[in-house]
Amino acid sequence: MRKRIFAIAITMNAMAAQAQSSVTLYGRIDNGFRFETGLPGGHRFNAESGDWGCSWLGLRGAEDLGGGTQAIFQLESVLNTQTGELWGNLFGRHATIGVANPGMGTLKLGNLGAGELSQDSLWVDPQFMQRYAVSTLVRGRNWASATNGFEYTSPDLMGLTLKVQYDLTNNYNWNISATPGGQGRTDTIEATYNVGAAQLRVIYDELRGASGTFDNVYVHSRSLMAGGAYTVGPVRFYAGYQHLGAxxxxxxxxxVANASQPAGITAPTSVDHAWLGAAWRVTGVATVTGGVYHANANHGNGNGTMYTFGGTYNLSKRTFLYAELGYLHNSSTSNLSLGSDSYGNNNYDPATGTAWNDNPVYGHSQAGVFAGIMISF
Known part of the structure; x- marks a missing residue:
């Protein structure tokens, strides 16, 4: 009899524990095609994974600790769903554990990965950080990642939410990377204010190089971004400004070597970036997006302007088709690219058909189009 009571007690405890905790497997797959011109070797047609947004696979869970507090965790990987390979580390996007309470906020510890706050600029971007979007003219600077860190998000304070991140180097020196060539100390703060049909967002972000300095405006720099979105009927308008300093x-x-660049051009120490755009929900399943982005770099690096037009069509609640056109015009001393994150000359070799990057020749333009399908689960 006692054995039966003990077995029943174990079963009831297991059921209670199950009721108080949850684990969710989730993910998304994005595959499509892309055609671009103005590349160092001419034009190229690719099968691509992640032009609208990267594919991922993850686990997230929560356990009720009582009093409205939960223990939470998240593990997430990035996938190249054209080849089946991982992009980066196994849980390179997220590997965190923390606690959350509606009245006190949320604290996370670990690899914040793609949660680095510069990536929140997608919320003030009419193209939602697709391939041709707010990160393009700053050579991917808004795709920063964060490791060895913690993040605190405040509760909603009458429409205002604050978020703070701090990432350690795990080195004797507070600022210098413990890994040769790695990233130094980073820190970020974000304020978001929602009022009626408007959302305002300000992000201040510092990413240091391996030596603890700001040594590359597109990679290791200070970034101050302010932007907003405002909805009028079926149309949502976007505007933003970003200043980078290194x-x-x-x-x-x-x-880069001095001889590889046009005369008078040296590495930029600042970039100013601004954009305008809108997203129009034409029907319940179709949305059209458009945006204009402009960036100007100092030290003779000129300026670039990108024009974009795209749209999505929902096949269901979880699956949609997408497409986007992009055209990037460079001034005579600029070689910004639709897809390359690298700074400097492409060093194209016509004999071998190879280049160091996809940057166009200085002063030349690029155009592209991509389309595909995304499913979430």
């Missing part, structure tokens, strides 16, 4: 940037620190 006072320690030199040709050597960004990895």
């Amino acid at each position: 006072p320690g940037a030199t040709n050597a620190s960004v990895g």
Whole structure:
């Protein structure tokens, strides 16, 4: 009899524990095609994974600790669903544990990964950080990642939410990377204010290089971004501004030789970036998006302007088709690219058909189009 009571007690405890905790498997797959012109070797047609947004696979869970507090965790991987390979580390996007309470906020510890706050600029971007979007003219600077860190998000304070991140180097020196060539100390703060049909967002972000300095405006720099979105009927309007600063940037620190650049051009130490756009929900299943982005870099690096037009069509609640057109016009001393995150000359070799990056020739333009399908689960 006692054995039966003990077995029943174990079963009831297991059922209670199950009721108080949850684990969710989730993910998304994005595959499509892309055609671009103005590349160092001419044009290219690709099968691609992740032009609208990267594919991922993850686990998230929560356990009720009582009093409205939960223990939470998240593990997430990035996938190349054209080849089946992982992009980066196994849980390179997220590997965190923390606690959350509606009245006190949320604290996370671990690899914040793609949760680095510069990536929240997608919320003030009419193209939602697709391939041709707010990160393009700053050579991927808004795709920063964060490791060895913690993040605190405040509860909603009458429409205002604050978020703070701090990431350690795990080195004796507070600022310098413990890994040669790695990333130094980073810290970020974000304020979001929602009022009626408007959302305002300000993000201040610092990413240091391996030596603890700001040595590449597109990689290791200070970033101040302010933007907003406002909805009028079926149309949502977007506007934003971003300033990047890297006072320690030199040709050597960004990895280019003086002779590889046009006369008068040296590594930029600041970039100013602004954009305008809108998303129009034409029907319940179709949305059209458009945006104009402009960036200007100092030290003779000129300016670039990108024009985009795209749209999505929902096949269901979890699956949609997408497409986007992009055209990027460079001034005579600029070689911004639709897809390359690298700074400097492409060093194209016509004999071998190879280039160091996809940057166009200085002063030349690029155009592209991509389309595909995304499913979430």
